[in-house]
Amino acid sequence: MAAAPAAEAQIRVPTRKPTAALSKRPETPVLADPPATQQLLLQAASLTINFKDSEALAVYQEILKTTPSHYLSLWQAAVLSVKIGARYSDETRKAAYFNAARSYADRALLLRPEGGESNYAVALALFNQATLYKAGARLAAFRDLRSHVFLATEHRPDLAETWQLLGRWQYRVAHYNLLERLYSKLVLGGVPEGGSSRQAIESLEQAHKIAxxxxxxxxxxxxxxxxxxxxxxxxxxxxxxxxxxxxxxxxxxxxxxxxxxxxxxxxxxxxxxxRQQSDPPASQVSTPDTLLRPAPRVSNRE
Structure with missing residues (x-):
């Protein structure tokens, strides 16, 4: 994803880097962070750029100890928790990190219900939590994250990660099997709208264009x-x-x-x-009508 008055304007991370880049301007005006917090934010950004996710998460957690409602730290902590948790093969550790990510994301969402970053963080946490759930809970998670992932792309269309997550969700919903569709209709109020293979590719093309x-x-x-x-x-x-x-x-x-x-x-x-090179041109191929047509009569007259 340079210090500036607004928290979200302080850090910019290139799209090549693992963390989502921040826009030049925050969605809503915020008060300037104290110098100590600004230094910690710069430290966390530097650690993230250098792929030290655990150390960066620890810095964001340090900020949240003194400023529990720090929006940038909350949603970044959520994203980093998902990334770290995804590296573990043990489901207990995965679940611990994914649950922590959901907690950070929910707190960010309370601060900015329409925030692109907060909605992305919630959708990302839900999507990864769903991988550990049984069928019914997994389908409920896919239903619940729908509004969040669409809000994320609406309010942060500059983030490749939001489009990538939307594309994954669209493709997964588009390929519900028969039992998943029946369960969704009978228990969850219907299959979530917006699932489409074509739209999934379009979303991923947008992500690829950005990053x-x-x-x-x-x-x-x-x-x-x-x-x-x-x-x-x-x-x-x-x-x-x-x-x-x-x-x-x-x-x-x-x-x-x-x-x-x-x-x-x-x-x-x-x-x-x-095959295209070996096949004869269409003009040389006899059609069924041609094959069924009677042969022309040959006259014996000279």
């Missing part, structure tokens, strides 16, 4: 394009991803997944081109 150097966005977009039969676009995205050097261990894993996805798509594209 073309984000490997996770490239992978998500390429995978969805492959599932929807858009092979050429998937190949374009994956070839671009090959040129992005991974920095963190997580990015290295995603980079390898992108490289693994590309060869089968290239082979399929070559086979398609070979």
């Amino acid at each position: 073309p150097g984000n490997l996770q966005v490239c992978y998500d977009l390429a995978r969805m394009c492959r599932y929807q039969g858009r092979r050429k676009r998937a190949i374009e995205v994956l070839r671009a991803a090959e040129k992005i050097p991974p920095i963190t261990s997580e990015e290295l894993v995603v980079s390898r997944l992108c490289r693994k996805m590309l060869p089968p798509l290239l082979r399929a594209d070559v086979r398609r081109q070979e």
